[in-house]
Amino acid sequence: MAIERGAEREAERGTGPGAEIGLIDMLQTAADDVAEVVRFYSEVLGATVESAHDEWSQVRLGGISLGIHQRPASVERWMPSFRVSDISAVKAALEAAGAPVLRDFHDIPGGVVMAFQDPAGNPLQAVQLGITEAELGDRSP
Numbered sequence: 001m002a003i004e005r006g007a008e009r010e011a012e013r014g015t016g017p018g019a020e021i022g023l024i025d026m027l028q029t030a031a032d033d034v035a036e037v038v039r040f041y042s043e044v045l046g047a048t049v050e051s052a053h054d055e056w057s058q059v060r061l062g063g064i065s066l067g068i069h070q071r072p073a074s075v076e077r078w079m080p081s082f083r084v085s086d087i088s089a090v091k092a093a094l095e096a097a098g099a100p101v102l103r104d105f106h107d108i109p110g111g112v113v114m115a116f117q118d119p120a121g122n123p124l125q126a127v128q129l130g131i132t133e134a135e136l137g138d139r140s141p
Contacts (some may be wrong), residue, residue: 019093025083025127028067028075037068051109074103074115081125087112088136090126107133
């Protein structure tokens, strides 16, 4: 049974060359008052505050991080961020498919993120940890 479940998980992964998408790493949204939203998640729902700033905060709830941007923001509704092992390969797969890249690589604490859109217009992000935007530039062909 465990082998079958493993095979099912393998079948669910992205199949693009080098563009394997991992688990959802974070959900992001925007708020007029970031501190108020952080208080709600931490005090009412019991979330752990991972980072608290005026324009960006992050809490951990139910095994997932929730990122809250100050409005106006590039994100206005919930947006999942998927952890990837090769963000450059993900970008190449998106470009080959004609998928819009909403915001190119940019540094975040601990890694690099890129925003893109699915065919229905839903915003998504890919995040690679342990690398910087400058290091990605060094890997260009």
